[in-house]
Amino acid sequence: MLLDELSxxxxxxxxxxxxxxxxxxxxxxxxxxxxxxxxxxxxxxxxRFAGAAAALLVRWAPKVKTEADVLALIGHFxxxxxxxxxxxxxxxxxxxxxxxxx
Amino acid sequence: MSDVEVDAELEAVLRRxxxxxxxxxxxxxxxxxxxxxxxxxxxxxxxxxxxxxVHAFADELRGLSDDECFEACTVESGTAGATVxxxxxxxxxxLYAFQLKGGALTPNEHDDAPSMxxxxxxxxxxxxxxxxxxxxxxxKAFAADSGAFRALPPRPVTGSRSSLxxxxxxxxxxxxxxxxxxxxxxxxxxxxxxxxxxIEQGLQQAASSxxxxxxxxxxxxxxxxxxxxxxxxxxxxxxxxxRAFQLFEHGTRELVWANERDLIARGxxxxxxxxxxxxxxxxxxxx
Numbered sequence: 001m002l003l004d005e006l007s008x009x010x011x012x013x014x015x016x017x018x019x020x021x022x023x024x025x026x027x028x029x030x031x032x033x034x035x036x037x038x039x040x041x042x043x044x045x046x047x048r049f050a051g052a053a054a055a056l057l058v059r060w061a062p063k064v065k066t067e068a069d070v071l072a073l074i075g076h077f078x079x080x081x082x083x084x085x086x087x088x089x090x091x092x093x094x095x096x097x098x099x100x101x102x
Numbered sequence: 103m104s105d106v107e108v109d110a111e112l113e114a115v116l117r118r119x120x121x122x123x124x125x126x127x128x129x130x131x132x133x134x135x136x137x138x139x140x141x142x143x144x145x146x147x148x149x150x151x152x153x154x155x156v157h158a159f160a161d162e163l164r165g166l167s168d169d170e171c172f173e174a175c176t177v178e179s180g181t182a183g184a185t186v187x188x189x190x191x192x193x194x195x196x197l198y199a200f201q202l203k204g205g206a207l208t209p210n211e212h213d214d215a216p217s218m219x220x221x222x223x224x225x226x227x228x229x230x231x232x233x234x235x236x237x238x239x240x241x242k243a244f245a246a247d248s249g250a251f252r253a254l255p256p257r258p259v260t261g262s263r264s265s266l267x268x269x270x271x272x273x274x275x276x277x278x279x280x281x282x283x284x285x286x287x288x289x290x291x292x293x294x295x296x297x298x299x300x301i302e303q304g305l306q307q308a309a310s311s312x313x314x315x316x317x318x319x320x321x322x323x324x325x326x327x328x329x330x331x332x333x334x335x336x337x338x339x340x341x342x343x344x345r346a347f348q349l350f351e352h353g354t355r356e357l358v359w360a361n362e363r364d365l366i367a368r369g370x371x372x373x374x375x376x377x378x379x380x381x382x383x384x385x386x387x388x389x
Contacts, residue, residue, distance in 0.1 A: 002336070003350060016281075017284075020284045020285060082282055082317055083336070085284075086278060086281065086282065086317060086319050089282075090274070090319070090334075091352075092281075093274045093277045094353070097321075097331065
């Protein structure tokens with residue numbers, strides 16, 4: 001699922017900086033209840049993020065039903081941002097491997 | 103001691119440091135996230151600062167980008183109150199420049215008490231600014247990643263070999279750290295299948311990192327140890343005593359589950375490219 005979401009974000013030309021901003025915004029949900037968190041996700045999708053990033057938030061909002069879900073969501077987006085960063089590092093380092101890294 | 107590359111001038115200064123100080127320096131060279139940071143730390147050593155001061159300086163630089171490092175350690179010639187002597191001293195001593203720009207350092211005195219030779223060096227360094235002007239020599243520019251750095255004659259980053267061990271090639275550590283620094287994650291690259299770290303030990307640490315929510319970048323190679331592909335280890339899955347790692351290969355975008363036993367045994371992995379069978383390096387999050 002994480003890789004599919006990353007593919008969507010890349011296809012929607014969402015920059016790494018936007019993904020990082022998304023992660024930071026979601027980190028602020030720490031301590032929030034599920035109803036508040038879901039509402040915040042929708043608000044972020046409407047006011048602060050657009051395109052594929054907003055679509056992702058809207059998709060996640062109804063899935064946040066418990067406080068554990070809130071924490072899991074924060075962790076998921078942190079992982080997503082990390083993987084995105086790692087893959088961008090791989091792209092930059094591709095010429096360090098034979099034939100561009102295969 | 104970790105692997106570092108130094109040149110003769112730097113080595114001469116380091117020889118006057120204690121064993122502990124030299125160990126600290128080697129660790130700082132490994133931990134530096136860019137060539138510019140390494141250069142600035144080395145110049146601080148050459149300027150006569152103690153291991154504790156150099157350590158504190160390196161710690162401040164590590165979280166900065168190259169542009170930020172350059173900005174923090176450069177005193178512009180138009181700066182109010184900047185005399186020629188001050189500018190020359192700041193040019194030669196990035197730690198001094200850092201403090202002039204408002205940077206605060208808290209040297210760890212436990213790193214090392216300066217040796218007698220170092221104390222003498224420091225006393226000389228505190229001499230009147232005129233002495234520095236007298237000692238100033240024509241300097242060549244150092245082409246840092248983000249601007250010229252006019253100070254000591256340039257010393258290549260991969261300098262001449264010294265009695266200290268050479269730096270092991272790092273394939274992707276600084277790229278990863280640069281990419282994930284905004285997320286508060288920096289990396290340390292480890293070579294696997296060595297006396298220091300077996301594949302099994304590396305996988306154990308990787309599993310621990312993944313369990314804490316941090317994926318693990320890695321390099322796969324062929325049986326002879328030639329690096330061929332970047333992969334990221336995303337998940338683990340255990341069934342009884344058996345554990346598997348989910349690997350995403352960056353080049354072909356393949357996503358596979360590889361049995362830990364096969365990874366340890368350098369056996370065939372479920373990638374299209376059957377040459378990918380040996381886990382050569384991993385990067386683990388620091389801290």
